[in-house]
Amino acid sequence: MIVTKTKKREYLIASMTSSLNFSHVKVGLSDSTGNMSIMQRIKDIEDEMARTQKNKATSAHLGMLKAKLAKLRRDLLDPTGGGGGGGGGGAAKGEGFDVNKVGDARVGFVGFPSVGKSTLLTKLTGTYSEAASYEFTTLTCIPGIVRYRGAKLQFLDLPGIIEGAKDGKGRGRQVISTARTCDLILIVLDCLKPLTHKRIIEKELEGFGIRLNKKAPNITFKKKDKGGITFSSTAVNPKIDLDAVRAVCAEYRIMNADILCADDYDIDDLVDVIEGSRVYIPCIYAVNKIDQITLEELNVMDKLPHYCPICAFHEWNLDGLVEMAWEYLDLVRVYTKPKGKLPDFNEPVVLHRGRCSVEDFCNKLHKNMIKSFKYALVWGQSVRHRPQRVGKDHILMDEDIVQIVKKI
Ligand SMILES: Nc1nc2c(ncn2[C@@H]2O[C@H](COP(=O)(O)OP(=O)(O)OP(=O)(O)O)[C@@H](O)[C@H]2O)c(=O)[nH]1
Ligand SMILES: [K+]
Numbered sequence: 118m119i120v121t122k123t124k125k126r127e128y129l130i131a132s133m134t135s136s137l138n139f140s141h142v143k144v145g146l147s148d149s150t151g152n153m154s155i156m157q158r159i160k161d162i163e164d165e166m167a168r169t170q171k172n173k174a175t176s177a178h179l180g181m182l183k184a185k186l187a188k189l190r191r192d193l194l195d196p197t198g199g200g201g202g203g204g205g206g207g208a209a210k211g212e213g214f215d216v217n218k219v220g221d222a223r224v225g226f227v228g229f230p231s232v233g234k235s236t237l238l239t240k241l242t243g244t245y246s247e248a249a250s251y252e253f254t255t256l257t258c259i260p261g262i263v264r265y266r267g268a269k270l271q272f273l274d275l276p277g278i279i280e281g282a283k284d285g286k287g288r289g290r291q292v293i294s295t296a297r298t299c300d301l302i303l304i305v306l307d308c309l310k311p312l313t314h315k316r317i318i319e320k321e322l323e324g325f326g327i328r329l330n331k332k333a334p335n336i337t338f339k340k341k342d343k344g345g346i347t348f349s350s351t352a353v354n355p356k357i358d359l360d361a362v363r364a365v366c367a368e369y370r371i372m373n374a375d376i377l378c379a380d381d382y383d384i385d386d387l388v389d390v391i392e393g394s395r396v397y398i399p400c401i402y403a404v405n406k407i408d409q410i411t412l413e414e415l416n417v418m419d420k421l422p423h424y425c426p427i428c429a430f431h432e433w434n435l436d437g438l439v440e441m442a443w444e445y446l447d448l449v450r451v452y453t454k455p456k457g458k459l460p461d462f463n464e465p466v467v468l469h470r471g472r473c474s475v476e477d478f479c480n481k482l483h484k485n486m487i488k489s490f491k492y493a494l495v496w497g498q499s500v501r502h503r504p505q506r507v508g509k510d511h512i513l514m515d516e517d518i519v520q521i522v523k524k525i
């Protein structure tokens with residue numbers, strides 16, 4: 118019995134760490150050498166970009182390289198995605214772990230092996246996830262729940278990942294696909310390990326179309342039949358110039374389009390908009406094992422943006438971590454008030470910022486509710502009067518109280 122369990126572990130770990138296991142990556146080019154050549158081309162372009170000085174004269178060339186890179190990365194991840202701009206890219210669907218989304222929001226732990234992800238899940242949620250001193254202890258996704266301020270937060274412990282995860286190293290793709298489904302990513306770091314680990318994990322996520330702590334760029338991209346490429350920006354001295362925009366568009370065989378940037382974006386943002394299928398997810402760096410460092414070192418870490426120092430083992434600052442997660446999730450709790458009764462403060466309807474209209478609220482209560490909706494009475498931060506009569510498009514705020522009035 119023990120022998121088989123050990124054998125299974127060995128097999129799984131081999132599949133995670135073996136130098137580039139592409140067996141599950143289907144590439145149009147009959148064998149794994151197809152992937153190898155794509156990876157080589159990616160590397161060549163990255164090298165060329167590193168060699169190229171950034172200035173006005175090179176901006177078009179760099180733009181073209183960035184577009185080429187995005188296309189190659191898409192080919193590597195989703196070979197069935199087709200070649201044109203938009204569509205494809207990012208994560209192939211259904212690639213993540215088969216764990217149901219429950220609760221109001223999902224938070225995933227991503228990090229190198231043995232940084233303490235499982236210890237953290239166990240201490241935070243009370244759901245046991247095996248922790249041990251050897252790498253790749255966790256081989257699958259373990260969900261746990263934290264109840265916080267009336268909301269139910271699902272935390273996911275995930276297997277450790279290493280460099281190259283997104284390109285098909287065993288379970289790495291599954292881990293990152295699952296990360297794409299999260300409302301918040303916790304990159305768990307071991308404070309004793311090199312800082313470069315942070316950048317490696319970020320790169321793995323970015324290569325899979327995940328953008329961390331960033332808003333979706335407000336770039337309007339309108340294809341048209343003729344008239345060439347036009348570009349305008351609200352920025353006084355935009356980082357992007359028309360030559361670069363033209364070069365990127367040419368790479369996607371787009372000859373006619375109007376592009377409008379509502380802020381000062383860079384060429385990577387434009388490539389993201391053309392590629393599509395990017396997800397914008399907030400991220401906290403949970404720096405674990407702070408029991409192993411000095412107070413001075415801790416003070417430095419504490420000041421870095423998006424950092425949350427913790428010690429999972431001794432349960433230090435886990436409250437601080439949950440509080441920070443809550444803040445980053447930016448959820449909107451709405452209390453329902455049945456007519457003539459007090460509001461139910463125990464079970465808020467939890468909505469996400471950007472999807473928190475009265476209509477979203479109705480849809481969360483019942484899928485047909487909006488059909489009989491007449492108006493709503495709202496008490497709270499989002500209104501001036503108490504109560505105020507509002508329509509279905511009204512945007513709710515945290516801790517509003519809502520009473521729905523139906524058509525008769
Ligand atoms: N000193 C110290 N050790 C910790 C802390 N948290 C976890 N550990 C230890 O670090 C080792 C790895 O912990 P795990 O929870 O298994 O790490 P993991 O990230 O889940 O590892 P994998 O599943 O292998 O990816 C264990 O020996 C833990 O006891 C901590 O806060 N301080
Ligand atoms: K471990």
Ligand SMILES: [Mg+2]
Pocket residue numbers: 234235236247248254255274275276277
């Ligand atoms: Mg683990």
